[in-house]
Amino acid sequence: MTISLQLKFPSHLTVAQFITQLRREMNCQRVSSKHCLKTYYDSFDWRLYSNDIVCEFVKTTLTLKAVKNDVVIASTELIELPKHVQQFKRGKVHDTLEPLLEMRALLPICTVTYKLHQFKIINDDKKTLLRLFIEEHEQISHRVFLQSLKGYDDAAESIISVLTTQLALLPTTEPVLLEALTQQGRTVNDYSSKLAIDLTTDMRADVACKLIYSCLLTTIKANEQGTIADIDSEFLHDFRVAVRRTRSGLSQLKKVLPNDISIRYTEFFSWLGTITSLTRDLDVYLLNFPHYKNSLPLTMREHLNPLHDFLVQKQHHAQQELVKNLHSTHYLTTLSAWDEYLKEPVPSHPDASHAQLNIKQLSDKRLWKSFKRVLREGKAISDQSPAEDLHELRKSCKKLRYLMEFFQSLYSKNKIKNLIKSLKCLQEVLGDFQDCEIQEYNLRLFSEEMHNTDTPCETFVAIEKLIANIDRRKYQSRSHFAEQFAEFSQEETLATFKLLFR
Numbered sequence: 001m002t003i004s005l006q007l008k009f010p011s012h013l014t015v016a017q018f019i020t021q022l023r024r025e026m027n028c029q030r031v032s033s034k035h036c037l038k039t040y041y042d043s044f045d046w047r048l049y050s051n052d053i054v055c056e057f058v059k060t061t062l063t064l065k066a067v068k069n070d071v072v073i074a075s076t077e078l079i080e081l082p083k084h085v086q087q088f089k090r091g092k093v094h095d096t097l098e099p100l101l102e103m104r105a106l107l108p109i110c111t112v113t114y115k116l117h118q119f120k121i122i123n124d125d126k127k128t129l130l131r132l133f134i135e136e137h138e139q140i141s142h143r144v145f146l147q148s149l150k151g152y153d154d155a156a157e158s159i160i161s162v163l164t165t166q167l168a169l170l171p172t173t174e175p176v177l178l179e180a181l182t183q184q185g186r187t188v189n190d191y192s193s194k195l196a197i198d199l200t201t202d203m204r205a206d207v208a209c210k211l212i213y214s215c216l217l218t219t220i221k222a223n224e225q226g227t228i229a230d231i232d233s234e235f236l237h238d239f240r241v242a243v244r245r246t247r248s249g250l251s252q253l254k255k256v257l258p259n260d261i262s263i264r265y266t267e268f269f270s271w272l273g274t275i276t277s278l279t280r281d282l283d284v285y286l287l288n289f290p291h292y293k294n295s296l297p298l299t300m301r302e303h304l305n306p307l308h309d310f311l312v313q314k315q316h317h318a319q320q321e322l323v324k325n326l327h328s329t330h331y332l333t334t335l336s337a338w339d340e341y342l343k344e345p346v347p348s349h350p351d352a353s354h355a356q357l358n359i360k361q362l363s364d365k366r367l368w369k370s371f372k373r374v375l376r377e378g379k380a381i382s383d384q385s386p387a388e389d390l391h392e393l394r395k396s397c398k399k400l401r402y403l404m405e406f407f408q409s410l411y412s413k414n415k416i417k418n419l420i421k422s423l424k425c426l427q428e429v430l431g432d433f434q435d436c437e438i439q440e441y442n443l444r445l446f447s448e449e450m451h452n453t454d455t456p457c458e459t460f461v462a463i464e465k466l467i468a469n470i471d472r473r474k475y476q477s478r479s480h481f482a483e484q485f486a487e488f489s490q491e492e493t494l495a496t497f498k499l500l501f502r
Helices: 015-025 092-101 153-165 176-183 205-229 233-252 259-294 298-326 329-343 359-379 387-410 413-450 457-488 491-501
Strands: 004-008 028-042 053-058 061-066 072-077 107-122 128-137 143-148
Touching (some): 015 107, 072 092, 107 176, 143 153, 205 233, 205 329, 205 359, 233 259, 233 387, 259 298, 359 491, 387 413, 413 457
Antiparallel strands (some): 028 053, 028 107, 061 072, 107 128, 128 143
16 A cells, blocks of 8 residues: 655745755655646536546546545546547546536646656665655645555655654645635536525525626526637537526516616526527437437448538538627627626616515515416416427426525525425426427428438438437436326325415
């Protein structure tokens, strides 16, 4: 067993002083000193750090380390760092990153320059007991990384004791990344698509709504440049979710903001949803493409490739059109005006009739009304109901979910969390059914468009087979609806909704 340990310099101790004292206390030899540049990588939403992994890239080596103890999980040599995990060669690094990153790009988070000094601590027999690496930084604390050699653990323990007691080094589990980010005015997990809005029960409704919309606007702005650059598909996804939530809030929480404001920005966010829809749909088809291929017989899978090329080209054109819209005067000026309006203090005597209501009273009323609508629409659906009825229920569930997420800080954390989880299960069944409906329809449209190109006949056969598979999955989702709705509308759920909102 070997020992791996990270120590932090006290603020008063320089590297030169430490090396001088080190040589007084023990027999050490300098192996090398060199200037280094280390870049930390993660996804935009911190998927690696959230799973206790720090990703470092130094020169040509990518290393994944455990956050808590700096132990190396995996490493690989690379000439250039790939943007997406699918571009990595199969191996420990790929297999560690793939389930965490999924479709997200690996992005540089911050860069640290330092001087690396390597020493080895030796005994009287010239045997190496321990390797010692000093990272000499300019703006942040210097670090020492220790690595004992097999069979010399006792000697390593003694050396560590000298370093911590006599040389005053401080054991730490905090990655250099945290201090480097602080120096840049950032923190880990400084972006999340999840809503975390801290409302108080006695807050005025207009104040609370402005706070909610401001939080959503922050998400829109955070994802704007990633959407324009098409870095990965999740930027547009999070952008659209924040847009939908804003539009839903404006349409459901009426008479809280002035009527002209509500009308203007409901129209604007509806437009934003429309102009981002095609690109997102095509992103989803491309993300699902491996599943499409795998659902076909082996002999058919390669015949689907022309569809992939068609979708890539179509997505490229849709993305170009989206970028034009996001650079347009209409988008920039309206979003800026919305930002300015949200920053304005609320008037003492507002015209909107619900503006001064207690937000808890308003949320109780809206949530109870929205829940009753979901129950009413769900109970009316039978095996003979048209697909449109399930689609309407899906939209009602989404509106209820958004309201619950807006106002969750006003209620018992566990109870509201369980209700959201229960609703989410129902939404998944409805969403699967709706997605299959749309995919079938669009795949037929794509097939018609491709008939005007030099596409092999085998591709159209493969597309028809794919549509048949999706159709079968659609009816499987439909068959699960009654069971899932019964689970959602059980007496326990009803009682909790009554307790919280009625």
